[in-house]
Amino acid sequence: MLSDKVLNRIRLSIQIILAVFLFLAGSAKFLNAAAWTKMFSNWGYPVFFSYVIGLLEMAAAIGLFIDKTRLYSVYLLTMIMLGALGTHLVHSEFHRLTGPLLYLVFLGGLYYIMQRSPAQTAID
Numbered sequence: 001m002l003s004d005k006v007l008n009r010i011r012l013s014i015q016i017i018l019a020v021f022l023f024l025a026g027s028a029k030f031l032n033a034a035a036w037t038k039m040f041s042n043w044g045y046p047v048f049f050s051y052v053i054g055l056l057e058m059a060a061a062i063g064l065f066i067d068k069t070r071l072y073s074v075y076l077l078t079m080i081m082l083g084a085l086g087t088h089l090v091h092s093e094f095h096r097l098t099g100p101l102l103y104l105v106f107l108g109g110l111y112y113i114m115q116r117s118p119a120q121t122a123i124d
Contacts, residue, residue, distance in 0.1 A: 004117050007113050007116060007117040008117065010109075010113060011110060011113045011114065011117065014106055014109055014110045014113070015064045015065060015070075015110065017106060018061065018064060018077070018103070018106050018107065018110065019061040019062070019064050019065065020061075021103075022057045022058070022060065022061040022077065022103070023057070023058050023061040023062070025054075025057055026053075026054040026055065026056070026057030026058035026061065027054065027058060028054070029050045029051060029053060029054030029057075030051065030054055033050070033051075036050040036054070037050050040053075042091075043087050043091060053080060056076060056080060057077070057080065059073075060073040060076045060077045060080075061073075061077075063076075064110075070114065071111075071114065074107055074110055074111050074114070077103065077107055078104065078107050078111075081100040081103045081104050081107065082100075082104070084096075084099075084100040085097060085100045085101070085104075088100070
């Protein structure tokens with residue numbers, strides 16, 4: 001069995017990986033707005049929805065580092081990634097499934113560690 005110190009190090013590593021990539025993904029929806037709003041429109045979503053998803057991704061990425069919001073951030077990001085999976089499956093965009101699936105694996109790992117190690121404090 002892994003010690004709490006090791007679990008905390010793994011948790012922090014997963015948080016950093018998720019936060020960096022999700023913050024970049026969220027900000028891309030603003031920095032490359034024309035492409036993203038076109039994709040969301042093609043998928044049948046309102047144009048503003050790409051901004052909402054981008055903002056939620058960035059906020060949840062930050063929330064991964066706050067003890068009181070970490071679990072809610074994991075839940076929110078899981079819902080977003082399940083929505084992305086569903087969207088790509090419905091539109092037969094199988095080549096786009098890898099990203100959301102990888103995020104879900106990391107989110108699942110983070111959730112598992114959070115449940116196993118109640119100590120969510122900084123590393124010694």
